[in-house]
Amino acid sequence: MVETLNSKNKIPINQQQPVLQVRDLVVEFKLEMGYARAVSGVSFDLFPGEILGIVGESGSGKSVTALSIMRLIPEPPGKISNGSIRFENKEVLELSYPEMRDIRGNNIAMIFQEPMTALNPVFTIGMQVRETILTHEKISKKEAQGRAIKMLEKVGIPDASARMKDYPHQFSGGQRQRIMIALALVCKPQILIADEPTTALDVTTQAQILELMLEQQTQIENSSIILITHDLAVVAETCHRVAVMYGGKIQEIGTVNQIFSAPKHPYTRGLLASLPSSTSIKDGKLYAIPGNVPSISDMPAGCKFCTRCEEVIDRCHQEEPPLHVLNNGHKVRCHLIEGEADE
Amino acid sequence: MSEILLEVKNLSVRFPIWGGILRQKIAEVRAVENVSFTIKKGETLGLVGESGCGKTTTAKAICHILKETSHGVVQEGEIIFHSENGPVNLLSLNRKEMRFYRREIQMIFQDPFSSLNPRMTVSEIIQRPLKIHTKMNKKERRTRVTDLLEKVGLQPEYALRYPHEFSGGQRQRIGIARALAVRPKLIIADEPVSALDVSVQSQVINLLEDLQDEFGLTYLFVAHDLSVINHVSDRISVMYLGRIVETGSAEQVYSSPLHPYSQALISAIPQTDPAKRSDRIMLKGEIPSSMNKPSGCSFNPRCPIAVAECSTKIPELREMNDHHSAACDLLELK
Ligand SMILES: Nc1ncnc2c1ncn2[C@@H]1O[C@H](COP(=O)(O)OP(=O)(O)OP(=O)(O)O)[C@@H](O)[C@H]1O
Ligand SMILES: Nc1ncnc2c1ncn2[C@@H]1O[C@H](COP(=O)(O)OP(=O)(O)OP(=O)(O)O)[C@@H](O)[C@H]1O
Numbered sequence: 289m290v291e292t293l294n295s296k297n298k299i300p301i302n303q304q305q306p307v308l309q310v311r312d313l314v315v316e317f318k319l320e321m322g323y324a325r326a327v328s329g330v331s332f333d334l335f336p337g338e339i340l341g342i343v344g345e346s347g348s349g350k351s352v353t354a355l356s357i358m359r360l361i362p363e364p365p366g367k368i369s370n371g372s373i374r375f376e377n378k379e380v381l382e383l384s385y386p387e388m389r390d391i392r393g394n395n396i397a398m399i400f401q402e403p404m405t406a407l408n409p410v411f412t413i414g415m416q417v418r419e420t421i422l423t424h425e426k427i428s429k430k431e432a433q434g435r436a437i438k439m440l441e442k443v444g445i446p447d448a449s450a451r452m453k454d455y456p457h458q459f460s461g462g463q464r465q466r467i468m469i470a471l472a473l474v475c476k477p478q479i480l481i482a483d484e485p486t487t488a489l490d491v492t493t494q495a496q497i498l499e500l501m502l503e504q505q506t507q508i509e510n511s512s513i514i515l516i517t518h519d520l521a522v523v524a525e526t527c528h529r530v531a532v533m534y535g536g537k538i539q540e541i542g543t544v545n546q547i548f549s550a551p552k553h554p555y556t557r558g559l560l561a562s563l564p565s566s567t568s569i570k571d572g573k574l575y576a577i578p579g580n581v582p583s584i585s586d587m588p589a590g591c592k593f594c595t596r597c598e599e600v601i602d603r604c605h606q607e608e609p610p611l612h613v614l615n616n617g618h619k620v621r622c623h624l625i626e627g628e629a630d631e
Numbered sequence: 632m633s634e635i636l637l638e639v640k641n642l643s644v645r646f647p648i649w650g651g652i653l654r655q656k657i658a659e660v661r662a663v664e665n666v667s668f669t670i671k672k673g674e675t676l677g678l679v680g681e682s683g684c685g686k687t688t689t690a691k692a693i694c695h696i697l698k699e700t701s702h703g704v705v706q707e708g709e710i711i712f713h714s715e716n717g718p719v720n721l722l723s724l725n726r727k728e729m730r731f732y733r734r735e736i737q738m739i740f741q742d743p744f745s746s747l748n749p750r751m752t753v754s755e756i757i758q759r760p761l762k763i764h765t766k767m768n769k770k771e772r773r774t775r776v777t778d779l780l781e782k783v784g785l786q787p788e789y790a791l792r793y794p795h796e797f798s799g800g801q802r803q804r805i806g807i808a809r810a811l812a813v814r815p816k817l818i819i820a821d822e823p824v825s826a827l828d829v830s831v832q833s834q835v836i837n838l839l840e841d842l843q844d845e846f847g848l849t850y851l852f853v854a855h856d857l858s859v860i861n862h863v864s865d866r867i868s869v870m871y872l873g874r875i876v877e878t879g880s881a882e883q884v885y886s887s888p889l890h891p892y893s894q895a896l897i898s899a900i901p902q903t904d905p906a907k908r909s910d911r912i913m914l915k916g917e918i919p920s921s922m923n924k925p926s927g928c929s930f931n932p933r934c935p936i937a938v939a940e941c942s943t944k945i946p947e948l949r950e951m952n953d954h955h956s957a958a959c960d961l962l963e964l965k
């Protein structure tokens with residue numbers, strides 16, 4: 289059992305059999321000077337009923353990880369050059385195009401950061417929701433129409449049956465995100481990947497959308513969510529476990545309590561201390577992590593965080609630390625942490 | 632700290648919507664309505680509110696850049712700036728007259744990627760306002776650029792590079808250096824850290840605060856992130872659909888908000904610390920468009936405590952406690 293901070297959201301987690309297993313995932317992009325790694329050796333498990341958060345700064349490889357699971361990495365310039373992604377008993381990276389299409393939507397659905405990129409501007413909303421239902425289920429057009437209206441009502445589109453005839457641009461940003469959620473959930477996926485589902489939205493709308501996502505998902509038994517965001521507080525409030533990414537690697541992974549109450553990696557601690565709401569304000573000054581995120585073509589050898597780390601030692605520049613396993617599944621990639629190596 | 636630098640009085644801004652074959656005015660967006668606030672010398676006023684509530688429009692009206700960019704815009708009210716030569720209503724000035732005050736009021740923009748000219752070097756970008764507003768010669772300008780780069784934490788060698796060679800946080804520093812070049816009194820910062828990652832966001836906030844101490848700057852700090860606003864501001868004004876619904880000290884507004892909208896907004900901020908979480912007030916529906924605002928109090932269709940009268944009468948901002956005002960007729964005077 290993993291504990292969460294959010295009482296609304298206590299789902300017992302069956303830790304035995306993960307529904308998704310990502311191992312040693314490496315994704316590269318061809319740049320001017322050759323290939324550079326956007327994701328370099330990411331491994332994690334997702335359990336049935338679990339909400340896993342992935343946090344990290346811009347460019348840390350969150351979206352590329354998500355797109356790999358969906359097999360949506362544009363090739364070229366990208367390529368998945370190593371690793372394995374197992375969903376149930378299938379190797380996702382070896383599936384044919386039709387098999388993969390079957391999985392997308394039926395089993396694994398994704399909500400994108402910018403809803404306009406995922407909604408087709410030339411078709412009505414009704415048509416898009418209805419067609420999604422029809423490609424995955426053998427029911428009549430009329431039944432599909434009814435289901436589509438119900439789903440739009442469920443996600444809070446007022447006057448849903450009249451608005452079936454409207455086009456995406458006729459909806460507000462928050463409403464488009466609700467429609468995306470309807471599209472993603474209409475086929476009851478086992479895994480929902482939400483990539484920054486609320487980043488473009490206002491806080492009051494964000495609260496509505498997160499609540500809606502969790503509510504809908506808890507209605508599908510044993511379904512899991514991967515929630516990608518750079519907002520640590522959103523993760524603290526909604527997830528069971530969190531992976532912190534930097535430089536294309538998971539630097540720390542653990543339960544929400546482990547990460548927020550006892551963060552171990554200097555990067556995680558730095559991020560938490562940087563928040564304006566944090567208690568580590570000295571003489572009115574916020575803590576700031578020095579320097580900038582390096583670009584993927586400019587990653588240091590050794591620990592990816594060594595150029596900005598305030599606790600850096602010589603070894604960090606030469607040798608990439610392994611993920612050390614601490615108690616209860618808490619893992620940290622840092623030379624300063626004692627623990628058994630995981631890799 | 633008691634001297635007033637800027638007084639905005641009953642500012643209203645309306646944008647025309649053009650349409651039809653004759654490109655006539657067919658409708659109007661009332662982006663800002665009856666907004667009033669004052670900023671004292673050396674203080675930071677935080678202006679917060681959700682997308683489309685009129686924050687940028689208010690900021691641009693003060694900087695006098697609406698007329699040039701929006702054809703047919705109507706601006707009413709007064710924007711009194713207390714310059715060294717006495718008070719002046721900026722709204723009544725024409726473009727040429729404004730030039731004299733422009734060096735005292737500078738703006739920092741949200742988007743560090745589009746606010747810098749990609750074809751100019753950092754040195755040229757920072758020198759531009761100096762060329763326009765001062766009689767400094769080339770050598771003096773170069774020395775000023777070196778000084779400024781150092782002040783904002785960039786190496787002097789960077790002067791000859793172009794904006795695309797920098798990260799978001801570094802570009803925002805260049806924008807700050809440009810704004811500081813002419814030694815302004817008032818800085819209007821429109822979402823200066825919204826596009827930045829948390830780790831870099833705190834670098835830029837700290838920098839702005841250091842510069843404020845060093846140069847005695849006054850800030851109007853616009854943001855939609857309440858925890859950022861709470862950290863940087865002495866006082867906070869909350870906007871909703873073009874109007875200010877609450878004003879008070881940062882402490883008053885953040886810790887004991889009065890207006891039902893401010894309460895919902897603050898309760899919606901996600902918290903990493905479970906101890907800081909309170910019961911979330913979930914609002915119904917979406918923010919209405921500013922083209923067809925609800926009658927009466929604009930917040931009434933989403934307000935958890937609204938009564939029938941709220942849809943007929945527009946509430947005035949009233950002082951409820953010590954310098955703490957809210958625009959809600961349902962609040963009892965203490
Ligand atoms: N199509 C592409 N071509 C080249 N580089 C890419 C491409 N897609 C992603 N990258 C690079 O891969 C790295 C990781 O990108 P990714 O989109 O996963 O970041 P992220 O963690 O999702 O960041 P953000 O918070 O900004 O969304 C970045 O440096 C990005 O520039
Ligand atoms: N030039 C313009 N012409 C017509 N309408 C405009 C113009 N500029 C702004 N508006 C409208 O005025 C209202 C206020 O916009 P403004 O940009 O001031 O909001 P904001 O509070 O800065 O929002 P955001 O947080 O999204 O930046 C919005 O409804 C906007 O669509």
Ligand SMILES: [Mg+2]
Pocket residue numbers: 350351352483
């Ligand atoms: Mg991303």
Ligand SMILES: [Mg+2]
Pocket residue numbers: 686687688
């Ligand atoms: Mg704005």
